Amino acid sequence: MKKQDLVIVGGGSTYTIGMVMSLIAEKGNFPLKSLTFYDIDSKRQEKNAKATEIILKEKYSEIEEFTYTTDKEEALKGADFVFVQIRTGGLEMRVKDEEIPLSYGAVGQETCGPGGMAYGMRSIGDMIELINDIRRYSPDAWILNYTNPAAIVAEALNRVFSDDKKILNICDMPAAIMVSYADILGKEIWDLVPEYFGLNHFGWFSKIRDRDGNDLTDQLKSHILNKGFVPEDSEIADDPSWQKTFKQVQIMLKDFPDYLPNTYLQYYLYPDNMVKKEDPKYTRASQVMDGREKRVFKLADEIIGAQTTEGADLEVDIHGRYMVRVAASLAYNVGDIYIVIVENNGIISNLADDAMVEVPAVLTNDGPKPLAVGKIPTFQKGLIEGQLAYEKLVVDAYFEQDYNKALQALTLNRTVVNAPVAREILDELIVANKEYWPKLN
Known part of the structure; x- marks a missing residue:
C-alpha cells in the first residue's frame, strides 16, 4: 500500500490536532509517508505543530517526515493529498457575520443566511488562489475541501475549475448526525x-x-x-449549543415526518425561534473562542510543556476520521459510499443539472460515482430551489461585483425574506468586509 504525502492547509485550525489523531487512528487505512502543515498565521500553526511533533513521536513513529511552514511552494510541492480547512478573516470576522444579522432580527450563523454569504464571499477568492497554487506545485494531488460555507465554495470552484476532476468538496455534518444514529441503533457509523x-x-x-x-x-x-x-460525536457531545441543535431535530421530525432532517434545517424552518435563542452580544463565534479555541490551545500548551501526551485528553472525532476515510477510498480505489458534494447532472432528476448537490457516492480512484436519487417531493424541491437560487446569486454577486444580485440573494434566503431588512444587513456587511469582498456596484 503506497504511503501518502499529505498537506493540511489551515494548520492553525482548532480542528488540526483532532485531524492528527484521526490520521493516527486510520493509519492502517491511509498510511502516511509525510505530513505538512501550511498556514498564513505562523503563531497559531506553530502551537499546533509543536504539539503534533510530540504526538507523532509517541503515536506514529512510522511517519518519515513532519514539517510546518508558511511558504506555499515548500508546503504544496509533491503532495498526494491536500486537505483544505481555511477561514478567511478568522473567528473575529465570524463574530461580525453573526452579530450583524442578529441586530436586525435575522439569523446570525456562520454558514446560513447573511453570515454564510459574508463568509462565502470572503472564502471564494482565497480558495481560487489556493487551488491554482496547488495545481502549480502538485498537479495530480487530490484536493479535499471542507472550507465553509461548503455550498457557496463548491459552486464557485465548480465554475472556475469545472475540468478539474480531483477536487472534492465535502462536509462532515451528515457523518456527525450518523454517529448519533449509530448510537441509537447500537452500531458503528461505518455499519450504516x-x-x-x-x-x-x-x-x-x-x-x-x-x-x-x-x-x-x-x-x-x-x-x-x-x-x-442528542449529539454523540466527541467534538460536540458536551457543547450546550449543539445539544439544543440536536434536540430541535425532534421538533422538525414531528412537523415534517417524511425524512430525517439535517440539523442545519432548523435555521430555515424556524428562523424566528433561532433568533430568540441567540445573544447578539455573545454569539456562537464568541462561544467557540471561549470554548473550543481555548481548550485546544491549552491542550497544545500542556503537551508542549510536558513534552509528552501522557495524561492529555486527546480524542478522535468523526470530522477527521470521515475525511481520512474519504481520502483512503479515493487513494486505494476502495469504493466505499460517502456523502459528498457533486454536480447534479440528473442525480436528483427534477433539479437543475448544474446544481451542486450533496448525495451519497461510491468513491474510487477515478473520483466519486454518485448514486441516483430520482425525483424528490414538492416540499423539499421547493425549499431546495430557493436555497439553490440564493447560493448561485451569491456567487454571481462575487464574480460580477453586483450589489443587486447580493440583495436578491439575501431577500430570497428564508432566514431574512424581508427586502428592506436584507438591504440594511447587506450594507452593513459590505462595510464590515471591505478588506475582503470585491467592491459591489
Whole structure:
C-alpha cells in the first residue's frame, strides 16, 4: 500500500490536532509517508505543530517526515493529498457575520443566511488562489475541501475549475448526525448505509440501512420522536449549543415526518425561534473562542510543556476520521459510499443539472460515482430551489461585483425574506468586509 504525502492547509485550525489523531487512528487505512502543515498565521500553526511533533513521536513513529511552514511552494510541492480547512478573516470576522444579522432580527450563523454569504464571499477568492497554487506545485494531488460555507465554495470552484476532476468538496455534518444514529441503533457509523439528498447544510436522510440491507429508518424516527436526539460525536457531545441543535431535530421530525432532517434545517424552518435563542452580544463565534479555541490551545500548551501526551485528553472525532476515510477510498480505489458534494447532472432528476448537490457516492480512484436519487417531493424541491437560487446569486454577486444580485440573494434566503431588512444587513456587511469582498456596484 503506497504511503501518502499529505498537506493540511489551515494548520492553525482548532480542528488540526483532532485531524492528527484521526490520521493516527486510520493509519492502517491511509498510511502516511509525510505530513505538512501550511498556514498564513505562523503563531497559531506553530502551537499546533509543536504539539503534533510530540504526538507523532509517541503515536506514529512510522511517519518519515513532519514539517510546518508558511511558504506555499515548500508546503504544496509533491503532495498526494491536500486537505483544505481555511477561514478567511478568522473567528473575529465570524463574530461580525453573526452579530450583524442578529441586530436586525435575522439569523446570525456562520454558514446560513447573511453570515454564510459574508463568509462565502470572503472564502471564494482565497480558495481560487489556493487551488491554482496547488495545481502549480502538485498537479495530480487530490484536493479535499471542507472550507465553509461548503455550498457557496463548491459552486464557485465548480465554475472556475469545472475540468478539474480531483477536487472534492465535502462536509462532515451528515457523518456527525450518523454517529448519533449509530448510537441509537447500537452500531458503528461505518455499519450504516445512508440514502440522502439536498444541498450542503440543507438536506434530508430518506433512508438508513445497515450493510445487510435492513431498513432502520422507522426505528430511528420512533426513537427520536419518543426519546429525543442528542449529539454523540466527541467534538460536540458536551457543547450546550449543539445539544439544543440536536434536540430541535425532534421538533422538525414531528412537523415534517417524511425524512430525517439535517440539523442545519432548523435555521430555515424556524428562523424566528433561532433568533430568540441567540445573544447578539455573545454569539456562537464568541462561544467557540471561549470554548473550543481555548481548550485546544491549552491542550497544545500542556503537551508542549510536558513534552509528552501522557495524561492529555486527546480524542478522535468523526470530522477527521470521515475525511481520512474519504481520502483512503479515493487513494486505494476502495469504493466505499460517502456523502459528498457533486454536480447534479440528473442525480436528483427534477433539479437543475448544474446544481451542486450533496448525495451519497461510491468513491474510487477515478473520483466519486454518485448514486441516483430520482425525483424528490414538492416540499423539499421547493425549499431546495430557493436555497439553490440564493447560493448561485451569491456567487454571481462575487464574480460580477453586483450589489443587486447580493440583495436578491439575501431577500430570497428564508432566514431574512424581508427586502428592506436584507438591504440594511447587506450594507452593513459590505462595510464590515471591505478588506475582503470585491467592491459591489
